[in-house]
Amino acid sequence: EDNLYFYCDLLLNSSDDDFGDNESISTSDTCCTGRVCMTETAAELEAVFIPVLYSLALIVGLLGNGLVLAVLCQLRRSWSITDTFILHLLVADTLLLFTLPFWAAEIAQGWSFGTPLCKLMGAIFKVNFYCGIFLLTCISLDRYLSIVHAVQMYSRGKSWKVHASCLGVWLICLLLSIPDWIFLQQLEDERSKTVKCTYNYLAYKTSVKDWQEASRWLYHIVGFIIPSIIMVFCYSSILLRLFRGSQGFKKQRAIRVILVLVLAFFICWTPYNITLIVDTLHANRTLNETCESTIILELLLSATAALGYIHCCLNPILYAFVGGRFRHHLLQMLNSMHLESRDALCICSEQTSFSLKKKCVCF
Template identity: 60%
Template sequence: MDYLMTNGGKITFGDDFNFEAENDTDPYNYTDTCCSPGMVCSMTDGMYFEAVFLPVFYSLTLVLGLPGNGLVLAVLIQRKQSWSVTDTFILHLAMADTLLLLTLPFWAVQAVSGWSFGTPFCKIAGAIFTINFYCGIFLLACISLDRYLSVVHAVQMYSRKKPWMVQASCLTVWLFSIFLSIPDWYFLESVYDSRRDKEECVHNYLKLSQSGFDWGLSSRLLYHIVGFILPSFVLLFCYSYILQRLLQGSQGVQKQKAVRVILALVLVFFICWTPYNITLMADTLQSNNTLVETCDGRNALDIALITTSSLGYMHCSLNPVLYAFVGVKFRRHLLDMLKSLGCKLLSGVGLQGSSRRSSMWSESGDTSHTFAIS
């Protein structure tokens, strides 16, 4: 079996990926022949780890991520009149992360007792996961590009006199993410896996197995290139030049904070997603018989895929911390909002909202001199 980001659970890639049908009448009844002819690998270890680890980790991610993203959305909505370009991107990012997090309980149920929600909801949940996964990564790339142009070249990609431009960019990101979810709408099905003895929401690529086109491998390559390699290149390119520019000249307190924030953004992104992508690449090589496969290796790789993919999901919970809670202005606006609701927090501290159209993630909206979320 194989793991892919599109639904947070096991995705069947068909008989081209190390599994062959035991009989012609049951195309989902797979026998693993990874070890030697006639030997069937036990899936007990991987299934037990999945049933115990995923519900706990997904619950933790949900508990941490929903309140964080919810606070970001609440503050942004209250300060709608003073939104900046960065605030608009962060609004869409928080929405994407929230929607993705809301799908995790269904994958947790699948890990324990199987998929019991039917094929239609399987397609919906899988597509929602894919749309918001890609949307979140693309929005991070948009934020990086905007800051790169602003800090390095002193060019404002989005004019405040034309707010529709940033909305058009966000709409483009959503539409492209929806386009990338088309395979989920077609291939995702609720099917019974006799070896695992439960129903699962998986991609049934066997439907087009006679076409001669390897849909499973193609979807894997699409994820690697569009979902990780290209966004990683944009992040590294943009933030490398931003750091170089900020490190030039005197080291003020604001500049030092900006450097720390940039390093945190890049490090957390790669810490969360690099392990999964390396593990998935190893699984791709093993599935194509490029690497020698054993039963022990297969079980270890399955557990590694479960663990590293869960670490990637945790990125949705960390985004509010990285893009909001490190921002001085955000904390001020949050305390203002809580005070307006009758919460007597930090009495004596005068925290007045700013009427300027600066980013609420910073002390200054001039990103050519200071970083937007420092």
């Protein structure tokens, strides 16, 4: 993850931006050198708490996303445009869930899965984040044009447009994950004596600071700031139109689910992105850096990243409590499953001439 850096001496102790083969690296008792000792207790607590949290998120997320997928399959003949986007959100969340055991193992005992899996898991994290916010942005634009301007960006008769948009989103997300494929490596930190999956910006003997800042600001601007501005504008316009009473209750209820999903996304991911922006400014010395601020940022990045990971198991819960249509079909599906299992445990007697009805005993 971005909060794991093993080249802090390079960034703190060198006066140059570029580091060549003959560059001397200071090993004095800097903030980074002491950080390992000062956060040892926090690291031990993290090694216990985070794996348990990720395990619970994995179980709840797989069960919840499985139920959503079952309901969507049941409703496949009457899918709305939003349902198609939700299906792709479901795929992105499920992919992220499968990476949680790897991150939990890394926190507990270090990364032992090799560089290829390190690149893959890091790329899946980035693709999921980008995909989630881009798909929510597409839904926001569709709802904005439909409600505010009465323009249908997608039509039921041309569902291929929706799938083409989702495919385009996936391709863009894959392109944005290229830095992870290039720089993520399995590396050993000599100070903490642990192996981590982290970014090696020295791999190509170029400017550490330039590569780090470029990848960070790409993540901040393209992956969070621009989509956030678009969604805030779209939903502000939608809410103003709805409050004026120009739309019916059905449309107001339909927009409620999407609005809750967007709010949940921002609640879960905004703390991580704000902390990451502060850490970016801290790393390039825009903000004053001290040992205390470095330690606090490291802990905050770990905690807010965990909050972001938990988001992938929240959507099914939100569907169940906010989406009336989803809740209705889920209860209907569970009720039919209950009746089928009950009928399977019933023993009925054969119909005779003395009895017009079968007699059944259910267990």
